[in-house]
Amino acid sequence: xxxxxxxxxxxxxxxxxxxxxxxxxxxxxxxxxxxxxxxxxxxxxxxxxxxxxxxxxxxxxxxxxxxxxxxxxxxxxxxxxxxxxxxxxxxxxxxxxxxxxxxxxxxxxxxxxxxxxxxxxxxxxxxxxxxxxxxxxxxxxxxxxxxxxxxxxxxxxxxxxxxxxxxxxxxxxxxxxxxxxxxxxxxxxxxxxxxxxxxxxxxxxxxxxxxxxxxxxxxxxxxxxxxxxxxxxxxxxxxxxxxxxxxxxxxxxxxxxxxxxxxxxxxxxxxxxxxxxxxxxxxxxxxxxxxxxxxxxxxxxxxxxxxxxxxxxx
Amino acid sequence: xxxxxxxxxxxxxxxxxxxxxxxxxxxxxxxxxxxxxxxxxxxxxxxxxxxxxxxxxxxxxxxxxxxxxxxxxxxxxxxxxxxxxxxxxxxxxxxxxxxxxxxxxxxxxxxxxxxxxxxxxxxxxxxxxxxxxxxxxxxxxxxxxxxxxxxxxxxxxxxxxxxxxxxxxxxxxxxxxxxxxxxxxxxxxxxxx
Numbered sequence: 001x002x003x004x005x006x007x008x009x010x011x012x013x014x015x016x017x018x019x020x021x022x023x024x025x026x027x028x029x030x031x032x033x034x035x036x037x038x039x040x041x042x043x044x045x046x047x048x049x050x051x052x053x054x055x056x057x058x059x060x061x062x063x064x065x066x067x068x069x070x071x072x073x074x075x076x077x078x079x080x081x082x083x084x085x086x087x088x089x090x091x092x093x094x095x096x097x098x099x100x101x102x103x104x105x106x107x108x109x110x111x112x113x114x115x116x117x118x119x120x121x122x123x124x125x126x127x128x129x130x131x132x133x134x135x136x137x138x139x140x141x142x143x144x145x146x147x148x149x150x151x152x153x154x155x156x157x158x159x160x161x162x163x164x165x166x167x168x169x170x171x172x173x174x175x176x177x178x179x180x181x182x183x184x185x186x187x188x189x190x191x192x193x194x195x196x197x198x199x200x201x202x203x204x205x206x207x208x209x210x211x212x213x214x215x216x217x218x219x220x221x222x223x224x225x226x227x228x229x230x231x232x233x234x235x236x237x238x239x240x241x242x243x244x245x246x247x248x249x250x251x252x253x254x255x256x257x258x259x260x261x262x263x264x265x266x267x268x269x270x271x272x273x274x275x276x277x278x279x280x281x282x283x284x285x286x287x288x289x290x291x292x293x294x295x296x297x298x299x300x301x302x303x304x305x306x307x308x309x310x311x312x313x314x
Numbered sequence: 315x316x317x318x319x320x321x322x323x324x325x326x327x328x329x330x331x332x333x334x335x336x337x338x339x340x341x342x343x344x345x346x347x348x349x350x351x352x353x354x355x356x357x358x359x360x361x362x363x364x365x366x367x368x369x370x371x372x373x374x375x376x377x378x379x380x381x382x383x384x385x386x387x388x389x390x391x392x393x394x395x396x397x398x399x400x401x402x403x404x405x406x407x408x409x410x411x412x413x414x415x416x417x418x419x420x421x422x423x424x425x426x427x428x429x430x431x432x433x434x435x436x437x438x439x440x441x442x443x444x445x446x447x448x449x450x451x452x453x454x455x456x457x458x459x460x461x462x463x464x465x466x467x468x469x470x471x472x473x474x475x476x477x478x479x480x481x482x483x484x485x486x487x488x489x490x491x492x493x494x495x496x497x498x499x500x501x502x503x504x505x506x507x
Contacts, residue, residue, distance in 0.1 A: 024433040033325070033450045033489050034428055037361050037395070040323035056409060059370070061323060061363040096409060097363050098451065120451065142429045209378035264446055276322060276346070276370055 003155065026142030028164075034121065034144050035165035035228040038062060038098075038251055042241065042272050043230065045069050045255040048087060049094040051083070055258070060269035062120070064253065065091045070127050070173030070233075071256035071295065076310070079104040080128040082110040089119050100146070105313055106132025115143045121165070122146075126312035127172045127255075135313070138162030147311055150183045152190035152219070153209030154227020159227055160212045166225055169310040171257050175297025177234045177243065179310060184231055184247045194220040224248075233310065236261070236294045238274030238287050245278035262292030315503070318345040318354035320380075322361020324395060328488040333358065336496040347363040355501045356389045360395025361486055362449065364422065368399060369412040377413055389502040391495070397482040398422055398453050405456065416480045416497045417459025424454035424471060424484075428449035438466045438474060441494055447473070447485035454484055456457045479506070 023167035024030075041061025046052045047068060055063045067083040068076065082103050092099050098120035103110035110131075111122045122145045124136055138145040139162035146165040149155035155166045168187055170180025190209075193215065194202065202220065207215040218226045231244035242254045254271055261267040270287040277283040300308075319329045327424060329412035333342035342358075345351060357380060359367075371377030382437055392400040399412050401420040405472040410422070425431070428451055435444035445466070454471035458464060466474035473484035474495075479502065 021437060022329060025429070025431070027433055029448055029489060030428075030431045030433065030450055033448055033486060034431065036325040036328060036454055036489070039325060039362070041363060041366055056365060059366045061366050092427075098428065115429060118427040118429065144428065208379065213469075224474075272366070272369075273373070 004114060008102075023257075031144035031162075031164035032227055034098075035146070038149070038165070038230070039228055040275065041251045042268075042275055043100065043251070043253045044258055044268060045093060045253070046259070049090045049258055051264070052091045052095045052099075054265050055268055056095045056097050058265060059272040060097060060268065061251070062100055063091065063095060064123060064255075065099055065101045065119070066312075068298060069256040069259055070309070071175070071260050072173075073131060074173040074309075080104075082107075082114060082128065085113060085117055088114070088119060093116055102128055103136070104128040105130040106134050106136060108136045109143075111136055112134060112142065119143065124163075124214075126169065126309050130312050133314075135161050138164075146230075148310070149187070151186050151209070153211045154313065155209035155225055155229075156209070156215045156219070159215055163208070163226045163227065165230065167230045167232040167253055169313075170235065171300045171303070171308050172233045173233050174300055174303070175236040175260075175295040176259060176300045177236065177240045179300055180231050180233045180235060180244060181247065183310075184249060187225070187229070188248045191219050191224060195223065234300075235271075236297060238270045238284060238291075240275055241271045242274045242278035244255060245275055251275065256295055260295035262294075266291050266293070315341055315358075316354045317342050317356040318350055319358045319505075320360060320367070320376070320396070321346045322362070322367050323373075324360045324361075325486070325488060326360050326368065329358050329360045329393075332488040332493065332496055336440035336493050345376060346374075348375040348379060351376060351383050354383070355506070356391070357383060357398055358498065358499075359390065360390040360488070361394030363395060364395040364398040364410045364412070367395060371399070371413070372411050378502075381413055381415065383481065384413075387479050387506055389417055389481070389499060389506060390415070391481045391483070391484055391499045392416075393483045393488065394450065394452055397455075397484060400480060400482050402453075402459075411499060412447060413452065416475075416477050416482055417462055417483065418455045418472075418475060419478075420453050421456045422453050423451050424456070425449060427451065433469070436466045436468060436470060436473065438494075439463070440465070440498070445485075445492060445494060448489050448492060449473075449485045452484045455482070
């Protein structure tokens with residue numbers, strides 16, 4: 001396998017370039033295309049190679065490498081940064097599915113390091129401590145980015161900066177799905193309302209939500225976001241995952257929900273099955289049986305305002 | 315005419331739309347559970363993650379149905395992860411449960427991680443001008459059995475091949491506007507009758 005071996009890749013590039021006139025890397029088609037391959041799948045947070053192996057074995061479509069799951073980040077406090085490159089490299093070494101990693105909002109150097117490691121997608125994430133009031137100019141990277149959003153304006157601003165995928169923000173590390181539900185409904189509702197509007201009204205909407213007009217028009221034409229949209233934050237059970245699929249998510253991210261549960265391999269597999277069979281309650285009942293306790297969690301309303309993660313990013 | 319698109323995971327909606335565009339609205343049907351495959355005159359295995367799709371092929375019983383359909387001569391077009399699942403053998407494999415239908419050896423992620431994903435113009439056997447293909451963490455065919463026709467190569471690897479009713483592609487014809495591979499697939503379906 002060539003994965004992670006810089007010199008072999010260069011040989012390949014030279015090899016191919018000699019025979020093919022024009023090779024293009026990092027195009028919008030390739031970035032958004034990568035995200036499309038994730039649809040209908042579950043992306044799992046992992047903090048070490050063992051967890052990554054469990055996730056792949058359970059049928060995850062990708063793993064998200066980070067130094068601690070959001071529930072622990074919350075508990076530990078302090079500044080949360082990208083994961084140790086050594087750990088990211090080890091995780092890349094043990095799985096064949098894509099590996100994603102989180103960079104701080106605005107921290108383009110963390111993103112460059114993550115790209116250099118051979119990670120497949122960067123998550124510019126509010127779960128880590130923001131490094132800037134501006135987001136990364138993602139169009140300058142070869143690898144695609146996923147970003148969080150709570151409403152249509154936020155989602156379209158991220159897409160305008162080059163995000164190839166959106167995840168609606170729940171409240172990470174809580175095991176409380178309510179915020180993910182609220183924001184998925186918010187985005188879907190805002191897109192539905194565009195349907196009956198004329199061009200003049202769209203200009204007004206674009207101004208109000210501070211979004212690019214062409215992207216607003218694209219949403220109206222497609223009746224959805226122009227990029228893949230996953231649900232994230234607070235998903236802790238197979239039923240939570242299926243709920244988000246019903247609300248229109250293209251797939252789900254599960255953070256603390258798997259490795260903070262009693263039986264991570266069983267929970268991971270059950271959530272994968274639940275995303276596939278989301279509209280089959282009998283099957284959901286079957287996969288939800290005997291999983292042991294889900295993560296304990298905390299109710300979002302019990303979190304002091306200053307510790308809410310979803311309001312980071314704007 | 316019905317063309318079933320395996321709809322477990324991956325770029326399913328793009329395949330459904332491409333089929334409807336080439337073959338007429340309502341031709342494509344998503345296959346998520348057992349029972350649909352026997353109703354189809356053609357099948358498409360989309361891109362996605364082969365480990366994840368492979369597990370669902372097994373647990374739902376749809377994999378078995380696809381194997382039966384293939385043996386009865388139903389044309390199958392497989393792209394990217396679909397190609398991996400269609401193959402008889404996968405290099406260094408221990409996690410993908412493939413269907414083992416096409417006599418090829420496949421290397422997963424042959425070109426490296428996502429930053430090495432690329433678009434390239436390919437010369438394809440039977441096409442009169444180059445074909446622009448999108449390779450996304452693509453697999454490559456590293457060895458072909460005797461009955462396998464090589465349709466396109468990229469560097470030292472085969473990236474499009476046909477064996478009887480099976481068409482395997484490393485790249486994504488459903489993501490670009492050029493519909494020639496879908497037309498070829500339609501031709502293959504015509505040959506069955």
